[in-house]
Structures are given as C-alpha cells and as structure tokens.
Amino acid sequence: MLVCLSALSKAQQGRVGINTTTPAATLDVVATTTDNARPDALLVPRMTRAQLLAKDAAYTAAQNGALAFITTIDGTATAKTTNVTAVGFYYYDGQTTNTWIAVGGTTAVAPVSVKNLSATYTILPTDDILLFSNTANVTLTLPATGFPVGKRIYVSAGGTADINLSPAPRENALVNIFSTFSATLMYTGDSINPWSVVSGL
Incomplete structure (x- = not known):
C-alpha cells in the first residue's frame, strides 16, 4: 500500500524514480552499487x-x-x-x-554499393554505382517512392548500346544514357517526376 502511494505521489509530481525516492528528472534511474550480482543499465527495444x-x-x-x-x-x-x-x-x-x-554520427558508415549490369534493371535504395556493359538497349527503371530525398546514383553506360530511363526524369529530353556516356541521377521526391539528372549525358 505504501509503495503504491509513493508511486502515485511521484507520478503526480511528473517524475519517476527507480531505486530513489527523490528523482532529479522526469525519469531517474539510480544504480544499486551495493549488489554486484545485479546488472544496472537501461535496456531500450x-x-x-x-x-x-x-x-x-x-x-x-x-x-x-x-x-x-x-x-x-x-x-x-x-x-x-x-x-x-x-x-x-x-x-x-x-x-x-x-x-x-x-547514434554518434549522422549516418552509419556503409560501403559503397557497386553493381555490374548488362540487362534491364530497377534501381534499389541501397544502390550507389551502376556499371552497365550491355550490348543491346536496356531499360533502367526509376521507382517513384522508397528513396530518401537527395539520394544520388551514378550510372555508366560502358557497353555498346544505350540505357533508357523509365519513367523520364524531370528533364524530359534526357531519357537515354547513350553508350560510352554516364550520368548521376538524384531522387527529388517530386510527385510527378521524382528523379532528376544532375550531371552527365
């Protein structure tokens, strides 16, 4: 009963204390340093x-x-x-x-993703560099959703044929990456033309 009244009192004050009757913040967890067999920590999901x-x-x-x-x-x-x-x-x-x-950085450090391709392909959120060596025209599909705004992907048409961009980027005239050329595409999040060609072609 006393424990319940104490907990209610602390809740009414807008503070909760664990192993303390005088919480110094909204949630104050105090270590039990006298019991070395008990781990003291805060576990998140x-x-x-x-x-x-x-x-x-x-x-x-x-x-x-x-x-x-x-x-x-x-x-x-x-x-x-x-x-x-x-x-x-x-x-x-x-x-x-x-x-x-x-935690501790703006993003987790990740290796750059490099893929060698020769056929039609749909861009993934984890892609960074796409190196094509196709001998016939192929289509590179640009998804409308699923990418963070500002995501950039480098595409190189190193084969003997072109790469068709589908759907067309904001720059409607730039629908192909011609053989031996390259381009950097950026996801803008636009509801009509979510991809833009920022360099190349």
Missing part, C-alpha cells in the same frame, strides 16, 4: 533490421527521437532504414530526414 522495417508505417513525426538497438542486419533496407547498416543504437529523425540514424 532490441530488434533485427527486418523487424524494424516491418514497422515502417508506425514511425511518423510523433516518434521523433525514438531509440532502438539493432541486433542483426537482415532484410532489404527501406527509405527509412537505409542508414541501418550495422549492429548498434539508432534514433528516429521524424522531422528532417524521416530515417533512422546511427
């Missing part, structure tokens, strides 16, 4: 990347600042989880980028 990306729709501006610990890198990254590339702590930026960001 732990899940795999696949489990986190399955909850994509649940994270909006209201979850800005949410913290999670990723235990395993599995599944295919989405726009929100594109920075989740290593085990560790991540917080959700629901105001600026709408992505999970590694």
Whole structure:
C-alpha cells in the first residue's frame, strides 16, 4: 500500500524514480552499487533490421527521437532504414530526414554499393554505382517512392548500346544514357517526376 502511494505521489509530481525516492528528472534511474550480482543499465527495444522495417508505417513525426538497438542486419533496407547498416543504437529523425540514424554520427558508415549490369534493371535504395556493359538497349527503371530525398546514383553506360530511363526524369529530353556516356541521377521526391539528372549525358 505504501509503495503504491509513493508511486502515485511521484507520478503526480511528473517524475519517476527507480531505486530513489527523490528523482532529479522526469525519469531517474539510480544504480544499486551495493549488489554486484545485479546488472544496472537501461535496456531500450532490441530488434533485427527486418523487424524494424516491418514497422515502417508506425514511425511518423510523433516518434521523433525514438531509440532502438539493432541486433542483426537482415532484410532489404527501406527509405527509412537505409542508414541501418550495422549492429548498434539508432534514433528516429521524424522531422528532417524521416530515417533512422546511427547514434554518434549522422549516418552509419556503409560501403559503397557497386553493381555490374548488362540487362534491364530497377534501381534499389541501397544502390550507389551502376556499371552497365550491355550490348543491346536496356531499360533502367526509376521507382517513384522508397528513396530518401537527395539520394544520388551514378550510372555508366560502358557497353555498346544505350540505357533508357523509365519513367523520364524531370528533364524530359534526357531519357537515354547513350553508350560510352554516364550520368548521376538524384531522387527529388517530386510527385510527378521524382528523379532528376544532375550531371552527365
């Protein structure tokens, strides 16, 4: 009964204390240093990347600042989880980028993705460099959603045939990357023409 009254009292004050009757903040967790057999720490939600990306729709501006610990890198990254590339702590930026960001840095350090291609292909959020060696014209599909705004992808037409961009980028006349030429594409998030050619061609 006394414990309940004490908890109610602290809740009414807008503060919660664990191992203390005088919490110094909204939540004050005090270590039990006299018991070395008991671990003292704060555990945040732990899940795999696949489990986190399955909850994509649940994270909006209201979850800005949410913290999670990723235990395993599995599944295919989405726009929100594109920075989740290593085990560790991540917080959700629901105001600026709408992505999970590694604690201690703006993004998790990830290797550059380089793919060698010779056939029709659809760009993925994890792509960085696409090197084509096609001998017949192929189509490079530019998805309308699923990419963070500002995402850039370098495309090289190193084969003997052209690469057709579909749908057309904002620069409607630039629908092909001709053989032996290259271009850098950027995702703008525009509802009509979400991709733009920022260099090349």
